[in-house]
Amino acid sequence: MSKATPATRALEHSGVAFTVHTYDYDPDADRIGLQAAEAIGEDPARVLKTLMALVDGKPACVILPSDREVAMKKLAAALGGKSAQMMKPADAERATGYKVGGISPFGQRRKVPVAIEEAALAHDLVFINGGQRGLQLRLDPKDAQRVLGAVAASVVA
Incomplete structure (x- = not known):
């Protein structure tokens, strides 16, 4: 596995500052983020998943703990929209340049609005996908927020 990705x-x-962590990705896992947390031996609240959504029909990215679900109304409100829905996997892959299961908020093809679950910012370090299945990056969530220009908001259901 190459550890050099656009992310x-x-x-x-x-x-x-970040560190790279690899794990055995299970393509059959019901919940990819939870499988990643288990594989690297971390609390799911610290292993963040990256989801692509459409807010008022426009691409957006949301980062939240792997054991939580996104609340679409909260996501839309956080990004100044009226409605939100999950992006179809094929559309997410085209928009980001990454494969589902390996979507990172960093180094995407185009800059899109990003929301990060505010509770994630309470951790000293979190894990975020590194742009490849089985690749996680450990970093300060505040650095992630700053680099992405992400809005911190309560986006979980």
């Missing part, structure tokens, strides 16, 4: 390059370019 790692984007973080290196921004000067953010």
Whole structure:
């Protein structure tokens, strides 16, 4: 597995400190984020999943703990919209340049609005997908928020 991805390059370019962690990705897992947390031996609240959504029909990204679900109305409100829905997997892959299960908020093809669950900012370090299935990046969530220009909000159901 290559540890150089558009996500790692984007973080290196921004000067953010991070470490790379690999695990055995299970394509048959019911919940990919929870499988990642278990595989690396971390609390699911610290292993954040990256989801792509449409807010008022426009692409957006939301980052939240892997053991939580996104509340679409809260996501829409956080990003100044009226409604939100999950993006179809094929559309998410086209929009980001990453495969589902390996979507990172860093280094996406186009800059889109990003919301991060505010509770995640309470942790010293979190894990966020590194742009490849089985690749997690450990970093300060406040650095992630700053680099992404993410809005911190309560976005979980």
